[in-house]
Amino acid sequence: xxxxxxxxxxxxxxxxxxxxxxxxxxxxxxxxxxxxxxxxxxxxxxxxxxxxxxxxxxxxxxxxxxxxxxxxxxxxxxxxxxxxxxxxxxxxxxxxxxxxxxxxxxxxxxxxxxxxxxxxxxxxxxxxxxxxxxxxxxxxxxxxxxxxxxxxxxxxxxxxxxxxxxxxxxxxxxxxxxxxxxxxxxxxxxxxxxx
Numbered sequence: 001x002x003x004x005x006x007x008x009x010x011x012x013x014x015x016x017x018x019x020x021x022x023x024x025x026x027x028x029x030x031x032x033x034x035x036x037x038x039x040x041x042x043x044x045x046x047x048x049x050x051x052x053x054x055x056x057x058x059x060x061x062x063x064x065x066x067x068x069x070x071x072x073x074x075x076x077x078x079x080x081x082x083x084x085x086x087x088x089x090x091x092x093x094x095x096x097x098x099x100x101x102x103x104x105x106x107x108x109x110x111x112x113x114x115x116x117x118x119x120x121x122x123x124x125x126x127x128x129x130x131x132x133x134x135x136x137x138x139x140x141x142x143x144x145x146x147x148x149x150x151x152x153x154x155x156x157x158x159x160x161x162x163x164x165x166x167x168x169x170x171x172x173x174x175x176x177x178x179x180x181x182x183x184x185x186x187x188x189x190x191x192x193x194x195x
Contacts, residue, residue, distance in 0.1 A: 006048045013044050031064060038065065042077040049142065051084035058082075072102035073134055076109070080136075083146050092153055093195075099154075100166055100193040104128045110138055110151055166192050 016037050024031050031038070038061060045054035058078050061068075070078070075098040082091035099106055107114050108131040138147035153159060169189045176182045 001048065009044050009048050013041055016041050016044075038068075039071065039074045042074065042081065046077060046080065051081050054081040055085045055087070070101070072098060072105050072130055075101055076105060076134075076136065079150075080143070080146055083149060088149075091149075095150060095153055096159060096162060097193065099159075099163065102130050103167075104131050105134055106150060106154065108134055109136055109143075110147060162192050 019035075019037050020031065020033060023033050023037070026032070041057055042054055045051065045057060054077075058081060075094060079091050079094040079098055082088075082094055095106075104114050114128065136143060138144065166189065169185050169192070172185055173182065173189070176185060
């Protein structure tokens, strides 16, 4: 990437950050960001390989949007930036979170056949169609080491146990009526997704 292109991307990042600052001011000190500008910035840091600034951005994001569940591609970018900053324990947790937010995304990244199973998908972020907007690939030179790490983490006993239980609960929720049992399943699912 040329210096000129890098400079243009940096200007774009500054523009988005200013737009977020204006948004906060307009909403009386709280962010609204109905346009989702906050989700655009990490991809730009990845494009210019500025992973240190990317990590600072994610730390800012966590502080300013603590209840934001994030969308799958954003979680993937967060995982990658943590990995590039050698924050491997945090990256592994975020990798799990990425998988649980969309079970197709990591297969797409690793160019594997999609894991297909009959499950409850309560959000359009969980659908396979999300992968149509996902352009990261294990063959990209910048992602090769990360792809190897992702592949190895997805084969650990800890991940497989969590993933199997996640899948089992998602399947049970398809037919479980409202009631105490459903509430317990949803609570367990939430623990798996965010622990």
